[in-house]
Amino acid sequence: MRSEILERLKQAKHLQVALDFIDINDALKVAREVADLRNVIIEAGTPLVKAEGIRGLLKLREFNNIVLADTKTADxxxxxxxxALRGKSNIMTVLGAMDDSTVExxxxxxxxxxxxxxxxxxxxxxxVERAKELFGIGVDIVGFHIGLDVQKKRGVTVADLKEEIxxxxxxxxxxxxxxLSPKTIPELAELPISIYVVGGAITRSSTPRKVAEEIIKILSTSTIATR
Structure with a gap:
């Protein structure tokens, strides 16, 4: 399954919908709106993993999507x-800032x-230096991530990291x-990115499916840049 997922990610750009809820029912409501769209990854956000645990992850398996458990493992x-395994998730996350031993x-x-x-x-x-090290250790994907607190305090987004990406x-x-949103994603569409993670622009929208469709349309017109 791992090799199949990695091959899919190499072949097409994917939209990852970050379900950063505390209540699984709120997460399921949004997931049902977008799960049948093409190349959509369902993310159990860190708050959801903490609040609902393995049982919550298992509920997300009602969808035939790649499921990511955003564990943000620190040890x-x-x-x-x-x-992730017991929750039948396909992808888990580890913090790149942690010691190599944890990643290994x-x-x-x-x-x-x-x-x-x-x-x-x-x-x-x-x-960039740490990304190279992490790939050397054996991670499959490296995620560039500007957290919510930094976005609010400094007014920056991941779209400001084009050269590093x-x-x-x-x-x-x-x-x-x-x-990320339909307004900012076009700035990154031609970069060597496999997964575009979108949370609030979809989950806080009154029309989450429409926003997701707009993003997928943007991504479908570009290909993953050759490395």
Whole structure:
């Protein structure tokens, strides 16, 4: 399953819908609106994973989508792979800022059970250098991520990291998250990005499906840049 998912991500750009809810019912309501659209990844956001746990992840399996558990693992990588495994998720995340031993632990166990590992660069200063290191350790995807607090305080989004994304894309699959919307995604559409993570622009919209469709249309007109 891991190799199949990675191949799909290499072939087409995907929209990842970040369900950053605390109540699984709120998450399911949005998921039902977008799950049948082409190339959509359903993300159990970190708040949802914390609030609803494995039972919440299992409920997201009612959809025939790639499911990402945004565990943001900071320690005990192999143990937290088990959360994704028992929740029948396809991808789990580990914090790229953590010690290599944690990343290595997650990668080793994930390879054994067929789960994809994404390293999240939130809080990392030297993003390109660390991305190269993480791919060397064996992570499958590196995620450029501008967190909500930084967006609010500094007024920046992941769209401000174009050059870093372009450089890191030479080494492996890239995901981007942080302030993305139909207005900002066109700025990044031609970069070597496999996954565009969108939360609030979809989940806080009165028409989440319409917004998701608009984004998918933008992504479908571009291809993943050759590395």
């Amino acid at each position: 005990a990588g192999d143990v937290e792979v088990e959360i 632990s997650a990668v080793k166990r994930a390879r054994e059970v067929g789960i994809v590992v994404q390293a999240d660069l939130i809080g990392v200063k030297n993003t 372009r450089e890191a894309g030479k080494y492996g699959l890239i995901s981007v998250a942080g302030g």
